[in-house]
Amino acid sequence: MANHPMEQYRMQPNTGIEFGLYSIGDHFPDPHTGTLVSAERRIREIIEAGKLADEAGLDVFALGESHQDHFATQAHSVILAAVAQATKRIKISSSVTVLSTADPVRVYEDFATLDLISGGRAEIVAGRGSRVGVYHLLGYDVRDYEELFEEKMDLLLQLNRESAVTWEGKFRAPLTGAKILPQPLNGSLPIWRAVGGTPASAIKAGYAGVPIMLAQLGGPAVSSKRTIDAYRETAKERGFDPAALPVAVTSLFYAAPDSQDAMREYYPHLNAGLQALHGTGYPKQQFAQAASVRDVMMMGSPQQIVEKLLHQYELFGHQRIMAQIDFGGIPFDKVARNIELIATEIMPAVKKYTAKPAAKEEVR
Amino acid sequence: MKLVVLSGSNVGTKTRTAMDYTLGIVREKYPDADVALLDLAEYEIVFSDGRDYREYEGDTKFVTETIMNADAVLIGTPTFQASIPATLKNMFDLLPVNAFRDKVVGMLVTAGTAKHYLMAEQQLKPILAYMKAHVVPAYVFVEEKDFNRKAIVNDDVLFRMERLVEDTFAYAEAFAAIRKAKDAAYDF
Numbered sequence: 001m002a003n004h005p006m007e008q009y010r011m012q013p014n015t016g017i018e019f020g021l022y023s024i025g026d027h028f029p030d031p032h033t034g035t036l037v038s039a040e041r042r043i044r045e046i047i048e049a050g051k052l053a054d055e056a057g058l059d060v061f062a063l064g065e066s067h068q069d070h071f072a073t074q075a076h077s078v079i080l081a082a083v084a085q086a087t088k089r090i091k092i093s094s095s096v097t098v099l100s101t102a103d104p105v106r107v108y109e110d111f112a113t114l115d116l117i118s119g120g121r122a123e124i125v126a127g128r129g130s131r132v133g134v135y136h137l138l139g140y141d142v143r144d145y146e147e148l149f150e151e152k153m154d155l156l157l158q159l160n161r162e163s164a165v166t167w168e169g170k171f172r173a174p175l176t177g178a179k180i181l182p183q184p185l186n187g188s189l190p191i192w193r194a195v196g197g198t199p200a201s202a203i204k205a206g207y208a209g210v211p212i213m214l215a216q217l218g219g220p221a222v223s224s225k226r227t228i229d230a231y232r233e234t235a236k237e238r239g240f241d242p243a244a245l246p247v248a249v250t251s252l253f254y255a256a257p258d259s260q261d262a263m264r265e266y267y268p269h270l271n272a273g274l275q276a277l278h279g280t281g282y283p284k285q286q287f288a289q290a291a292s293v294r295d296v297m298m299m300g301s302p303q304q305i306v307e308k309l310l311h312q313y314e315l316f317g318h319q320r321i322m323a324q325i326d327f328g329g330i331p332f333d334k335v336a337r338n339i340e341l342i343a344t345e346i347m348p349a350v351k352k353y354t355a356k357p358a359a360k361e362e363v364r
Numbered sequence: 365m366k367l368v369v370l371s372g373s374n375v376g377t378k379t380r381t382a383m384d385y386t387l388g389i390v391r392e393k394y395p396d397a398d399v400a401l402l403d404l405a406e407y408e409i410v411f412s413d414g415r416d417y418r419e420y421e422g423d424t425k426f427v428t429e430t431i432m433n434a435d436a437v438l439i440g441t442p443t444f445q446a447s448i449p450a451t452l453k454n455m456f457d458l459l460p461v462n463a464f465r466d467k468v469v470g471m472l473v474t475a476g477t478a479k480h481y482l483m484a485e486q487q488l489k490p491i492l493a494y495m496k497a498h499v500v501p502a503y504v505f506v507e508e509k510d511f512n513r514k515a516i517v518n519d520d521v522l523f524r525m526e527r528l529v530e531d532t533f534a535y536a537e538a539f540a541a542i543r544k545a546k547d548a549a550y551d552f
Binding site: 142260278284285287 | 413414415416417418419432460462463465466546547550551552
């Protein structure tokens with residue numbers, strides 16, 4: 001079989017859509033019991049979740065950084081190294097690395113090292129962050145929000161392309177023939193751009209010909225389609241082949257054997273988590289609508305979730321699903337049950353549906 | 365029920381005077397209500413920079429959190445250049461998009477002339493609607509000639525204020541009951 005054009009991003013879409021888990025390391029009390037585990041235990045459980053996901057055959061495990069109250073994985077690349085050490089096959093990714101407030105050289109060094117520790121399983125998903133706190137904490141001006149990210153993203157991509165980098169910009173000392181060491185296992189890393197909200201950010205990714213991970217929080221899936229279409233259209237206009245650019249889509253995720261149990265168990269997590277993060281909870285009316293196959297929230301029985309994922313696949317034709325499985329203080333036993341339901345019921349069904357016939361024959 | 369009586373200007377006396385009258389009516393008719401008066405002239409409030417309202421400090425944090433914790437808000441506003449004052453608009457800008465979801469908002473407008481009568485309809489109501497408020501349909505419009513030396517001298521205005529207070533409480537109770545019944549119907 002000829003190499004798929006997405007292979008440069010270590011993607012094999014013909015074998016079916018990738019299924020990944022992600023966390024932003026939130027550290028909330030369980031709203032059902034009021035129990036808040038220690039940060040130490042939370043971090044250990046995240047590493048354990050990565051291990052379970054690997055053993056269950058999932059494709060990706062990603063961790064993000066959020067520099068505010070209620071989070072524990074600010075040093076996400078350090079924890080990812082522990083996940084890499086504890087796992088064998090699963091890809092190690094970020095969700096997201098807040099590039100705007102980091103030095104791209106250090107980010108590249110960290111993830112290249114992660115790539116060596118993991119035997120070539122590391123990748124970077126770079127984003128801008130959605131809170132101003134990280135800018136104050138790390139000494140950046142939020143008025144440079146857009147420029148900081150675009151400049152640093154350009155540098156990060158250049159570091160990935162060239163072995164001796166000469167570069168000059170506004171937010172970092174210039175580089176003259178700089179060598180970044182160590183280099184990743186096969187010379188480069190998959191680098192994705194995290195996009196959310198309006199299509200504007202996805203369009204910028206299209207200009208640069210960079211894969212996207214689209215964050216979906218709530219609402220109809222068809223809204224995301226416009227963003228993805230705009231991304232592919234822009235990439236094409238700029239001379240990139242959209243067929244070579246993978247698209248990942250994220251969703252909040254909570255499965256239970258029975259759909260009513262899933263809703264009863266999940267609602268308090270979602271409501272308390274959003275109340276803590278944004279100062280307003282999640283209206284029950286919207287949550288009731290989220291049960292619809294047309295809504296992006298992956299909540300319900302395994303069968304319901306499969307139907308939702310396939311509905312999205314029909315709309316987007318994307319290559320990767322990223323499920324946020326621990327929002328709002330979900331206890332570890334429920335996280336483990338979610339991983340099991342994904343591995344035994346959900347992932348096999350969506351992979352079967354999304355694999356290309358040629359790949360199916362090869363498997364046979 | 366938690367009610368905030370908001371005087372939305374940092375200068376002048378008419379809006380504050382009108383809100384003091386309104387507050388008096390609230391205390392008389394609903395002695396059990398949990399009422400707070402926020403006069404924006406008495407607080408040092410920064411301009412909105414887009415951050416989460418709970419990440420501000422000092423007066424800005426106090427005033428925004430007090431509004432967010434309310435069930436109903438009675439907003440008093442003067443008319444500056446045919447619109448609401450920047451002080452009040454800044455208060456809206458400091459709050460999240462759905463800040464008035466599940467809240468009832470009543471309006472009282474002061475102005476130098478009757479020519480500004482539709483200001484609330486054209487300037488204030490669209491903002492409140494965008495922020496998901498249940499807006500009490502009738503509002504109180506008070507103009508220069510209704511005041512005399514920090515007193516309201518037009519009984520028509522005083523009667524209207526009473527109706528605004530009563531309507532605000534009635535709407536808040538009704539919407540709370542509707543929401544309760546609707547939420548109870550969900551199995552989660």
